[in-house]
Amino acid sequence: MDIGFSRYLSKIQGYKSASQKARILTEAWASDNLECPSCGGTLSLLPANSRTSDFQCQSCGETYQLKSQSKPFGKKILGAEYNTTIQAIKNGRHPSLILLQYDLKNLSVQQVRILHRSWITEQSIIPRRPLGPQARRAGWQGCLLALESIPCTAFVDVVQNGSASPPTIVRLQWQTAHSVSTLTLDQRGWVALVLRIVESLPQQFTLQQVYAYEKELAKSYPANQNIRAKIRQQLQIIRDLGLIQFIKPGVYRKIYRSMQ
Numbered sequence: 001m002d003i004g005f006s007r008y009l010s011k012i013q014g015y016k017s018a019s020q021k022a023r024i025l026t027e028a029w030a031s032d033n034l035e036c037p038s039c040g041g042t043l044s045l046l047p048a049n050s051r052t053s054d055f056q057c058q059s060c061g062e063t064y065q066l067k068s069q070s071k072p073f074g075k076k077i078l079g080a081e082y083n084t085t086i087q088a089i090k091n092g093r094h095p096s097l098i099l100l101q102y103d104l105k106n107l108s109v110q111q112v113r114i115l116h117r118s119w120i121t122e123q124s125i126i127p128r129r130p131l132g133p134q135a136r137r138a139g140w141q142g143c144l145l146a147l148e149s150i151p152c153t154a155f156v157d158v159v160q161n162g163s164a165s166p167p168t169i170v171r172l173q174w175q176t177a178h179s180v181s182t183l184t185l186d187q188r189g190w191v192a193l194v195l196r197i198v199e200s201l202p203q204q205f206t207l208q209q210v211y212a213y214e215k216e217l218a219k220s221y222p223a224n225q226n227i228r229a230k231i232r233q234q235l236q237i238i239r240d241l242g243l244i245q246f247i248k249p250g251v252y253r254k255i256y257r258s259m260q
């Protein structure tokens with residue numbers, strides 16, 4: 001992998017908009033340098049019109065959408081049209097996201113993290129206010145994706161501080177992130193909430209420490225009367241995913257390396 005993208009500069013001749021230039025450069029870079037984190041296959045750029053994904057793996061068919069910016073990714077990122085996004089999530093068609101941060105001065109890629117599609121649930125999508133009647137697309141409603149609500153386990157580190165991670169690590173992280181795919185959408189929403197809490201706790205933690213977030217979890221699921229039972233159920237699922245170990249009644253230990 002070559003993290004520089006100066007060799008693509010000829011592609012942006014004639015373009016004026018900075019965002020368009022960045023788009024063309026990072027797409028070209030991703031096309032040539034990224035491989036499918038699931039199978040190592042080649043990613044091909046899909047035709048620009050009417051696409052919901054930017055790339056598709058030629059071998060396994062996994063789809064990816066590229067989000068690139070020069071600043072580090074914050075707590076939230078801009079999503080597409082709200083209802084289309086929710087429908088894509090419900091139908092299991094939402095692509096994984098390639099979050100690419102570049103350095104325009106050095107014309108190089110700084111960070112690439114891939115967010116596995118399974119962790120993009122309804123709970124992570126925040127609707128925006130529909131555009132007013134004066135707007136060109138009046139009534140159009142966008143959304144935000146709350147990256148802060150998604151556990152670290154959902155992300156695959158492909159490039160960190162300008163250096164590429166070994167493909168074996170990328171594949172392993174993808175497999176871990178992929179392990180929730182067999183769960184229903186509702187289950188995944190719950191697992192994400194509880195895992196996010198677990199990730200913030202020390203290496204060894206107690207059930208009581210997770211129960212401390214009971215009120216916060218109740219806000220996400222106001223209809224649920226038995227949050228504690230739900231918490232215990234999620235901890236079992238997280239244990240079955242191989243991310244935590246059961247030490248003794250009410251005591252757990254994190255075993256996945258990115259969850260220190």
Ligand SMILES: [Zn+2]
Pocket residue numbers: 036037038039040041057058059060061062
């Ligand atoms: Zn693939």
